[in-house]
Amino acid sequence: MPDRSGAAAAPDATDRRIINALQGDFPLVTEPYRQVADGLGLSEAELLQRIDAMLERKVLTRFGPMFQIERAGGAFVLAAMKVPEADFDRVAAQVNAFPEVAHNYRRDHALNMWFVLATATPEGIAAAVAAIEAATGLPVFPFPKEREYFVEMKLHA
Amino acid sequence: MPDAVKTGLDALDRRLIVATQGGLPRVSRPFDAIGKELGIGGDEVIVRLQHMLDTGVIRRIGAVPNHYAIGYTANGMSVWDVDDARIDELGALVGALGFVTHCYRRPRRLPDWPYNLFAMVHSQTRDEVAARVAEIAFLLGDACRAHDILYSTAILKKTGLRISG
Numbered sequence: 001m002p003d004r005s006g007a008a009a010a011p012d013a014t015d016r017r018i019i020n021a022l023q024g025d026f027p028l029v030t031e032p033y034r035q036v037a038d039g040l041g042l043s044e045a046e047l048l049q050r051i052d053a054m055l056e057r058k059v060l061t062r063f064g065p066m067f068q069i070e071r072a073g074g075a076f077v078l079a080a081m082k083v084p085e086a087d088f089d090r091v092a093a094q095v096n097a098f099p100e101v102a103h104n105y106r107r108d109h110a111l112n113m114w115f116v117l118a119t120a121t122p123e124g125i126a127a128a129v130a131a132i133e134a135a136t137g138l139p140v141f142p143f144p145k146e147r148e149y150f151v152e153m154k155l156h157a
Numbered sequence: 158m159p160d161a162v163k164t165g166l167d168a169l170d171r172r173l174i175v176a177t178q179g180g181l182p183r184v185s186r187p188f189d190a191i192g193k194e195l196g197i198g199g200d201e202v203i204v205r206l207q208h209m210l211d212t213g214v215i216r217r218i219g220a221v222p223n224h225y226a227i228g229y230t231a232n233g234m235s236v237w238d239v240d241d242a243r244i245d246e247l248g249a250l251v252g253a254l255g256f257v258t259h260c261y262r263r264p265r266r267l268p269d270w271p272y273n274l275f276a277m278v279h280s281q282t283r284d285e286v287a288a289r290v291a292e293i294a295f296l297l298g299d300a301c302r303a304h305d306i307l308y309s310t311a312i313l314k315k316t317g318l319r320i321s322g
Contacts, residue, residue, distance in 0.1 A: 028210075030199060051220070055180075060222055062316075063181060066215065071213045095314075100319075102315075102316060103312075105309040107310065150252030150260055
């Protein structure tokens with residue numbers, strides 16, 4: 001399947017070292033980039049420039065804190081829809097327009113659109129589901145997590 | 158938020174979440190920059206972020222790579238119909254596998270969706286994903302009645318959390 005999200009943006013060896021160094025434990029100090037740069041043998045300016053460039057090229061989707069909004073009283077819920085192929089682009093645009101939709105993936109299954117809803121309160125999920133159903137005219141199937149077994153980003157660049 | 162007391166978040170923490178959910182500023186002193194926006198010192202920003210890390214409100218602070226751009230072009234959501242009596246025991250084993258990045262128990266949606274265990278497998282190729290899924294199948298044995306792999310074929314959106322203040 002075509003990669004629509006950054007085929008021309010391959011990170012070089014230094015970029016990969018930066019990505020791996022920034023997987024966690026970003027130092028909470030006044031000048032954190034300088035500390036990370038020192039560890040990598042780079043200048044702070046080069047590190048900042050490369051992070052910016054990777055964000056720009058979409059090698060990185062973001063850089064910052066990853067919140068578990070449930071711990072702050074909010075909610076994250078995975079949801080799926082069966083979207084008719086002919087309507088896919090229209091529905092994707094409608095779904096993506098909701099700020100509550102944090103990620104959205106196309107998948108090869110009858111349930112072909114899978115997205116994550118993030119809301120500031122648990123009640124916000126039901127409201128977002130209802131609003132998406134109203135906007136698209138299609139049912140939304142929420143798959144709330146009942147239990148988390150282990151979650152960690154372990155991808156090595 | 159209703160149960161903010163559990164994590165001791167106050168209104169300023171909430172503003173800090175809103176100010177940083179889009180990412181950290183790429184400047185020499187990012188916490189000072191955030192503090193300036195919120196009318197507090199950079200030191201207080203650091204203390205509050207550390208507290209949110211300690212309480213799990215922040216899972217980690219770092220870079221989120223685009224899987225595709227770093228070569229993980231095969232992203233398979235493996236889904237499993239596992240015996241309810243054994244799912245927690247087996248889910249813990251599946252979640253501990255090095256190549257499983259997320260593993261959750263979720264409700265079935267019968268009759269369309271019989272699967273109650275979701276394990277995300279990222280790899281360089283679909284063949285590799287399939288091999289890893291076969292490993293999971295072996296681990297689950299006869300406690301698993303059916304499974305499927307849903308490959309992602311496009312990222313439609315990936316902005317992360319966006320709550321309003």
